[in-house]
Amino acid sequence: MSEDSPYWIEGTVPETPTPAEYPEPWGKTNVVGARLPRVDAYERVSGSAVYPSDVILPGMLYGAILRCPHSRARVLSVDSASAEAMPGVHAVITASTPEADIPWSYRRGPESRLFPSLCQHEGEAVAAVAAETPQQAVDALRAIRIDYEILPHVADQETSSDPESPKIWDDGNELPARPPYERGNIATGFAEADVVLELTFTTACEIHAPMETHGCVAQWDGDRLTLWESTQGVFAVQARVAEILGLPLSKVRIVGHYMGGGFGSKLQAGKYSIIAPILARLTARPVKLFLSREENMLCVGNRPPSRMTLKAGVKKDGTLTALAMDTLSTPGAYAISGFGLEDWQIRDLYTVPNVRTSNRFVFINAGPARPFRAPGHPQGSWALEQMMDDLADAIDMDPIVFRLKNIPSVSQARGGQPYTTTGLKQCLTDGAAAFNWETGRSRPVQKTHLKRGVGMGACLWIAGGGGPPSTAIVKIFADGSVNLNLGASDIGTGTKSVMAMVVAEELGIDPHAIQIEHADTATTQFATPSGGSKTIPTESPAVREAAYAVRRRLIELAAEQHDLAIEDLELATGAVVSKTDPAVSFPITELEGLQRRGLVMGVGYRGPNPEDVAITPFAAQFCEVEVNTRTGEIRILRFLGAHDSGRVMNRLTYDNQIFGGITMGIGLALTEERILDQATGKMVNANLHDYKIPTALDVPAEMASLAIDPHDEQCNTTGAKGIGEPVTIPTAGAIANAVFHATGVRITESPITPGRFLEAQAAQAEEV
């Protein structure tokens, strides 16, 4: 990430000015930090929230995309004549349709087309239709005749670079190598070690699988385009759509009030964001275009597979001397983003003077990766946290004691920048105490085939400090009611609720009374997409700044009206009151200045982060598992997440993030795996039955959270750091460590399916 802009920002973004005055850090808060049900809960549980896929417009048609069934093929000819003549069909577009014959570029290449003649993965778009009903649209897709020349493919990153492998791109299958990361001298470090271990870890490819698939509804009003899009960032979609369709930004409106999950896969526009407007323009009708579940699994992102060889040296006293890691991963057929960063934990989490990491990336003929909740981090953590346990085992030290010996006070990966705060030590010690680690750890070996064990993992997240730009507007009306306007999306993390709480805290009002306008490029201010765990630390200071400006203005109005000193007044619930005499109280609704103008408005900007410091969330997670050594089934009995994400803004949504992140990590550890058939390169489990995301039965009945707040007054004016991604980073490693504690079997390959466990157990028995 140091080489590139963060994955949630594409291109340049507008700067916002530095605020002239910052509010003081909060002391005791009245609203912020409470367990508050969401301000938009009613809409979400009543069914009245309109998600983009719910939008129905008069005269609306349904779009569908024809996709290449082969993992690699050349389109020789497309015959759409019979499809065009079918009942209900209004438009068929292919590469030879002038409006659709346009380039499509990927962030890090190679260049492609909207409908490329060379299909580089199963699911590549070849044509699209618009019809009266979705059923007719699918009928029409089936009637389009395509002649493909099936080309040799690469389905395995391990063999992609072999000389005999087909060349996917003219320049070869390997992305340009980057220089390795190095500090200290690993040879010296390994020479100093009493124990040196080396293990190779792999993680399977995971699919984001949000419950609402990707898509949009497009409507033209003359030369103005409106898209209701399921997205994490309306302004990112606006920029891309305007660029590709050659429209001014002012004529492209993206609305994304609600969206059914993204996890990083909806940070950007998709081909559907372009195809739907083209179909809508050609037919002069609104067009709804949402991907099927299968398309969702093939085409719009994944957490790519990884292979990580990790070598580690440690002294008998628990001092880490050296870490070296070589990784191999793949961006798929095109390089967007979401690959890499497997080595960040190795570089930054534990104190170690000698480090070397190098990352290789190769193309394969599969759908492109996109950022997936903490890109690279859960993979790297899977390797590092298991290695830490093996090292602890080798020097006969408790895994937590070992980690505590290696806690850094500065960010070593950033040249020794201090962290604004680090709660890592407390996450480990307080988490262990709350989890009853000692008891679980010392339980004697069970004699039955059901074996219980405990395990843990720690982590940090590379980002999570947020930063500019952001603009928020708070308005208070003559009747005392309040409106909040911000551009950020609420992707289910509770953004709207937290921001309402910030306004309520400053203005002394009920958060549920605040009307919120958000995530609409026509009516709200620029915001970067909600990703990188940065929405709360980015937006909450801007929102606080805006509310603070309103508060100051109301106090000024009262001071002017009653000829009092500003310093003697403060804002309480619904009134400006004297700091010294509680009897002196001026209700907001009786302020003449407010009544005359009808409203008071405050604009807040997100100021820059403090320089030369690192703002980083930390965590430690603990779990207990029961392994059936006859069937290989693994049951998770309990989990505890101890998290330092700075100030807890809403304890209810905070806990929800932790439990949700842990559950996603359970998927990585135990069930989730994209399976590509090597002979054809096709995904054989592109559905939610065979690609297994965790269900209610896969989470433990006992889950707990522990909030570690080191009171970070330096990071920003609300003291909040990101929570959404760290919650899923250490989970899988912790589970693997618990399995090892229970059974003595070390599984380096994810997911730990029953079959994989039994194989590893049998292999280990043979060795002994």
Added chain:
Amino acid sequence: MANKPKTTDRERDGVTRRGFISTVGAGALGAATVGTSRAEAVPEITAPEAMVQIGLTINGRIHRLLVEPRWTLLFTLRERLGLTGTKVGCERGECGACTVLINGQPRYACMTLAVEAEGSQITTIEGLMDGEALGDVQQAFVNEDAFQCGYCTPGQIMAAEGLLQANPSPSTEEIRKGMSGNLCRCAAYHHIVRAVDSAADGRREGDDR
């Protein structure tokens, strides 16, 4: 089957589910053996795009409308009747986002044809409301923050409603099992189980009064 639909015009016309399946089965058999012969009694099959009139009883109101026999109940509810509280997640009976109650039982609306649902009592998320007021299960989901993005939530709530109608005092394990047909990628499961438990408590207390 507990909810055998009453005989409809379609069944009299020969488009029964059984007829459909037997035709497909016979075709497959023919292809597997000689590749030419077909079963003798071929039921008449309505063209998929031919419209038929049905009446659907949804949330206590009868909706009469024209549907294609191939339209799912899910598509009909959302795109033809505007009842978009019921969500679409996979359209193949795997995720539960489209769960509705059919005669009190949770069913996937994507796996139910609209023509099949004629004559049944269909309840959607909109039907749990009392005017503008939330139903008790909905309110429990609010209180416990039993969702994140909220997209699977109407389906979760309908599954919970069906579970509580069948079992007013479910154990935690029964709740986990009862809710396991509904996927939540945000994974609010822990809070969902708490919400269902709390809704069950609320109903029992209500009954005691």
